[in-house]
Amino acid sequence: GMSWTQYHNYSTIESFVQWLTVNYPTIVSTSVIGQSYEGRNLHLSKVGKPRADGKTKPAVWFDSQIHAREWIASATLTYMMNELITGYSSNSTYQRLLDQVDIYVLWVINADGFEWTKTSSNERLWRTTRRVNPFAACLGADPNRNYDHKWMVSGAVQSPCTQTYAGAFPFSEIENLHHTEAYLARRKEIKCLLTFHSFSQVWLTPWGYDNSLPADYPELYDLGVRATNALRVPYGTVYRVGSSTALLGSAAGATDDWGKAKGMTKYSYTVELRPSSGGSNGFILPPNQIIPSGIETLRAVIVVLQQIIDEF
Ligand code: 0X9
Numbered sequence: 145g146m147s148w149t150q151y152h153n154y155s156t157i158e159s160f161v162q163w164l165t166v167n168y169p170t171i172v173s174t175s176v177i178g179q180s181y182e183g184r185n186l187h188l189s190k191v192g193k194p195r196a197d198g199k200t201k202p203a204v205w206f207d208s209q210i211h212a213r214e215w216i217a218s219a220t221l222t223y224m225m226n227e228l229i230t231g232y233s234s235n236s237t238y239q240r241l242l243d244q245v246d247i248y249v250l251w252v253i254n255a256d257g258f259e260w261t262k263t264s265s266n267e268r269l270w271r272t273t274r275r276v277n278p279f280a281a282c283l284g285a286d287p288n289r290n291y292d293h294k295w296m297v298s299g300a301v302q303s304p305c306t307q308t309y310a311g312a313f314p315f316s317e318i319e320n321l322h323h324t325e326a327y328l329a330r331r332k333e334i335k336c337l338l339t340f341h342s343f344s345q346v347w348l349t350p351w352g353y354d355n356s357l358p359a360d361y362p363e364l365y366d367l368g369v370r371a372t373n374a375l376r377v378p379y380g381t382v383y384r385v386g387s388s389t390a391l392l393g394s395a396a397g398a399t400d401d402w403g404k405a406k407g408m409t410k411y412s413y414t415v416e417l418r419p420s421s422g423g424s425n426g427f428i429l430p431p432n433q434i435i436p437s438g439i440e441t442l443r444a445v446i447v448v449l450q451q452i453i454d455e456f
């Protein structure tokens with residue numbers, strides 16, 4: 145097992161995923177979908193009980209840590225998955241959920257950037273990937289500007305030395321390319337995408353590339369409200385719900401818009417976790433908030449899983 149009283153490095157998260165896979169083989173399987181730019185394995189787990197009749201179940205996709213510095217994202221996701229998996233045999237709610245829905249988990253998208261924030265002496269606030277850019281001294285691109293739906297139309301730039309560099313072309317970043325290949329291969333099953341970030345305590349719907357709203361926005365908004373109402377129960381943590389553009393301003397090429405437009409995923413959300421505010425300090429969330437974040441966010445996730453089961 146792993147602890148949630150501190151933030152861990154990439155190899156510890158890998159060992160934890162391996163441990164879950166070995167110890168809960170009836171509900172967890174894990175594969176490597178490819179390697180990061182620096183050669184780290186990118187792990188995708190499938191969590192859920194296969195149906196006895198072999199019929200397909202609806203699935204949801206969770207991912208985290210596309211932004212290197214947002215440590216609470218993978219900490220919260222690992223906490224929630226540990227709780228669901230290790231609690232499966234004794235908790236009838238978890239059992240009912242995992243018997244009816246599959247959860248794909250891409251644990252850490254930006255493994256290189258994440259590890260850099262852990263190991264470099266002064267780049268705790270690194271955001272992007274770590275790829276060498278052929279014509280610039282600065283490394284990396286913003287992987288949350290690198291997907292191919294409305295790439296570069298807003299909130300992104302073409303200069304490598306900025307935090308929101310979209311990359312030279314869509315899927316220039318190998319981590320994004322592995323993500324889209326693994327995702328689109330399963331898109332007929334996937335009804336919901338949650339991509340975990342920090343911070344601001346907002347539950348964001350598409351679209352993020354401009355101020356238009358998808359036709360089914362009322363349903364996305366309604367589920368977001370119900371999820372964040374459940375999240376509020378344990379500690380009173382307040383989230384706002386709305387489109388990315390309405391709440392944060394537009395930025396194109398992000399996971400959520402791509403998931404909805406290219407993946408045809410109805411419920412596609414970016415979840416910006418604790419804290420609600422704080423400048424760059426907001427990324428440095430004290431480790432004693434990992435477990436509360438995990439507990440409250442799991443409440444929201446349970447509402448989402450139940451909706452997917454009821455609707456599909
Ligand atoms: O700007 C981002 O990539 C996300 N915020 S963060 O502070 N974690 O960097 C928000 C992305 C919201 N989605 C879209 N703009 N499509």
Ligand code: ZN
Nearest residue numbers: 211214341342
């Ligand atoms: Zn982010």
